[in-house]
Amino acid sequence: MLAIFLKTVPFFALIGLGYGAARIRFFPEAATAALTKFVFYFALSAMLFRFSASLSISAIFDARLAAAYLAGTLAVYLVATGVAFLRRQDLQTAAIEAQTASIGNTGFLGLPMLALLLGEAAVAPIILMLSIDLIVFASLLVILVTVAREGRMSLGIFATIGAGLVKNPMIVSIVAGLAVSSSGQSLPTVVDEFVTLLGNAATPCALFAIGASLASKSAERLAVSGWLSFAKLVLHPLFVAGGVYLLFPVPPFQAAVAVATAALPVAGNVYMLAQHYGIAPQRVSAAILISTAFSILTVSTVIALVNP
Template identity: 30%
Template sequence: MLTIFLAIAPVFALILMGYGLRRGGIPSTEFWNLNDRLVYWVLMPALFFAKISAADLSGGLGDYAMLLYAGFFAAILCGWLFGRGFAAPQASSLLQGSARFNTFIGLAIAEAVFGTTGLQIAVLGSALLVPVVNVTVVTLMTRQLGGGGKSIVRGLVKNPLILSILAGALFNFAGLKEVPVLHEIARILGSAALPIMLLCVGANLKIRGLSGDVRIIGLSVIGKFLINPLAVVLAAWVLAPDLLVFQVALIFAALPTGVASYTLAREMRGDAPLMATIITAQTLLSFITLPLTMLIGQAVLSLN
C-alpha cells in the first residue's frame, strides 16, 4: 500500500499544485484556459500518436479490451439505472459521473507506478476506451435530454484525441511506425503532456461554491469506484490476463470522472453545476480510493 501510494503521490501533488496556482492567480486565469487548449489540441494528440503508431500490436488486445469494456459498461448501466429516479439533467450528470474517466490522471499514474511500459499499455487502453466511451455517453445523454445530439456527434468526429488515435493506428497497421522528424516532434510534445495536464486538472477543480444532491454524488461514487473496478476484477478472474495488463485496466476503472464531463453537460443542457461537484468530489476522493483499489484488486486476483 505504501509503495503504491508513494508512486502515486507526485501525481496528486501536481494536481494540488495546479489548484493552488490558479487560486493564487498565478500566472492568470487566461493562462490556464490556454494551457487546457494546448493539452487538448496539441500535447495529448501528439502523445497518443507517438505511442500508438510505434506500439507492438502483434500480441493482440482481446483480454485487455474485455477488461476495460467490462468495467465501463457495468458502470454506465449502473449510472443509467440509478438515474431513473431523478430529473433528466441530474440523471445525465449521474450517468457521466458513474462511467467517464480522467484519461490524463490514468496515463500519469500508469507511468508513475509501472514506468514506460505501463504508459504504453495505458495509451493503448485510452485508444480502446475513448471512442467507445464518448459515443456511448453522448448517445445515452441525447436520449435522456433530447436534442443537440447531431452537433455533439459532429464534434466527436473532429475530436483531436480520437483523430490522433485513428492516425496512430493507421500508421501502425501500414508499417510506418517510425517516420523521421515527425515522430521525434510527436515524442517531444508528448513528453510535455503529462506534467502540464496534471497542473491543468488541478487548476480546473472548483471547491468553493459547489452544491448538488448528496444522493446523486454518492451514487456516482458507487458506480465509479465500486461497480467499475469490481467488474474488471471479476472479468480478470475469468480471463486470467497478464498481470500488468490487469493492473493498468484497474487504474482506468478506479479513475475519477474527467473534466470534459462538465463541458458536455453544459453543451447538452444537463446539470453542469452538479457535474462540477461530482468531478471535484471524485478527484479528491480518488487520492485514497485509487491506491486502495489497486491493492485490493491485486490481492483478490492473487487468490485465483
C-alpha cells in the same frame, strides 16, 4: 502500499499546485482554458501519436480485455442509470450521471501516471480503454440525450457522432500513430524527437491544468455528487475487476492495468458535455472535485491491491 502511494504523490502534488495557483487567482481561468487546450490538442496528442506509432493494432486490441472492460463499465453505467431513475430523474439527467460514474480521467491523468507507475507495457491496454470510453460511451451519451429531447432516433445522430470522433484529437492521434505503425516505417529521427519533446510536456501540463480547473468547481448537491464519486472510485474498479478476473479472464498485468484505469477519478470532459447540453453541470462539477480529492488515496490503494 506506502511505496506506491509515495510514487503517486508527485502527480497529485502537481494537481494541488495547479489548484492553489488558480484558487489565489495567480493563474486565471483564461490561462487554465489555454493550457487545457494546449494539452488536449498538442501535448497529449503528441504523446498518444508517439505511443501508437510504436504499437500495432494487434498489440492494442485484445478482444477479451475489451469485453471485460466494456462489461464492467456498462455494469456501473446501468447501476448509476437505475439509481437516477429511482430518484425520478429524466433520461438525459440519468445519462449524464451514468457518464459521470463510469468515465475516468484516462487521457489527462491515467495515461501519463499509469505509464510511469506500471511501465510502458501499460500503454497499449490504456489506449484500448480510452478508445472504448471515447467511441462507445461518448456516443451512447449523444444517443440518449438526443432520444430524450427529440423522442426518436434519426440518422442525424450518427452524423453528429461521426463528426465528434473525427474532430477529437485523441482519436485522430491514435489512428495516425497506428497508420504509421502499420506502414512498417519508423518515424524519422527529427519527427520522433519533436513528438517526444512535445509529448513530454503532457504530464506536468495536464496535471497542473486538472488542478487549475478544479478551482472553479463547486461542491454543490453533495449527496448526489458523493454517490457518483463512490460509484466511480469504488464500483467501477470493482465491476471491471469482475470482468477481467471472472467474466473474461485476462493475464494478471492486463487485469491490473484495467482495474487501475477504472479507479481513476471522473473525467473533466464529462463536465464539458454536461455544460454543453445544459444537464446538471453542478453535480458533475462537484463529483469531479470530490472524486479527484479522494483518488489520492483510492488510486494508490487499488494499484497496490491489483499490481502483480
